[in-house]
Amino acid sequence: MAEELAGKVAAVTGAGSGIGRASAQAMLAAGARVVLVDRDEAATNAIREQYGENAIPLTIDLLDPQDCATLLPKILEAAGGLDIFHANAGSYIGGDLVDADNAAIDRMISLNVSTVMKNVHDVLPHMIEQGAGDILVTSSVAGHYPVPWESVYSASKWAITSFVQTVRRQANKHGVRVGSVSPGPVNSALLADWPEENLRKAVESGSIMEPAEIAEALMFMLTRPRNVTVRDVVILPTNFDI
Structure with a gap:
């Protein structure tokens, strides 16, 4: 991947950990300057220390509407442009609906759906004006298949699948x-909320991927010729039973 993104400016939300961190690292390794959007300042500063000036920390709380609205202006101020936007930040609720907390539902829908829509809404005019750009969204296999233990989460990702396909057109x-990347289970902080029995079975069967494997799929999407759009990649552990 060396230098395939040289001269490009990217921004990744949720860049402090998991898929977002792996995505940012892959783009940095490919020569891009990457704005690391996360509310965890220490996590993004650690990436800066590892990769140097091409890694640009940007502390934003995307669940704060006023802070969220500053995303594009702060990216442009920090990096001078934007060619690639990876809307990755999200949260998870698993288990039976009757056991879910209403406040947690509100937070997840806000982060997984509303925030993604607002972020894409804000960056898209800039890319349209320059006549080029890439917008990638982290979705989930749960956005294509009604996972029984993920009723709320699946609903949020089905919404994003529809959003991505309409905005793409x-x-x-x-x-x-x-385009969107739709992984199955990934070894990240989100799995902490998985039903314990489902997580145990996935670990025992080897049905969990690493974030770097998702980043490889994202890099494949970004490095296709401009006349090719990979609209959605569903990437699963081979042993994942869906």
């Missing part, structure tokens, strides 16, 4: 590619 005539 609106943006492609402007030279902006829009």
Whole structure:
């Protein structure tokens, strides 16, 4: 992947850990300057220390509407442009609906759906004006299959699947590619909320991927010729039973 993204400016939300961190690291390794958007300042500063000035920490709380609205201006101020936007930040609720907390539902829908829509809404005009860009969204296999123990989470990701496919059709005539990556279980902080029995079975069967494997799929999407759009990649552990 060396230098395939040289000269590009990318921004990744939820860049402090998991898929977001792996995505940012892959783009940095490919020569991009990457704005690391996360509310965890220590996590993004650690990436900066590892990769140097091409890694640009940006502390934003995306669940704060006023802070969220500053995303694009702060990216442009920090990096001078934006070619690639990876909307990755998200949260998870598993288990039976009757056991879910209403406040947690509100938070997850806000982060997984509303925030993604607002972020894409805000960065898209900039990319349309420059006549090129890539927008990638972290979705989930749960956005394609009704996972029985993920009723709320699945609903949020089905919404994002629809959003990505409609915006893709609106943006492609402007030279902006829009696509999503839809992983199965990934070894990240989100799995802490998995039902314990399901997590145990997944670990025992080897049905969990590493974030770097998702980042490889994202890099494949980004490095296709401009006349090719990979609209959605569903990536699963081979042993995952869905």
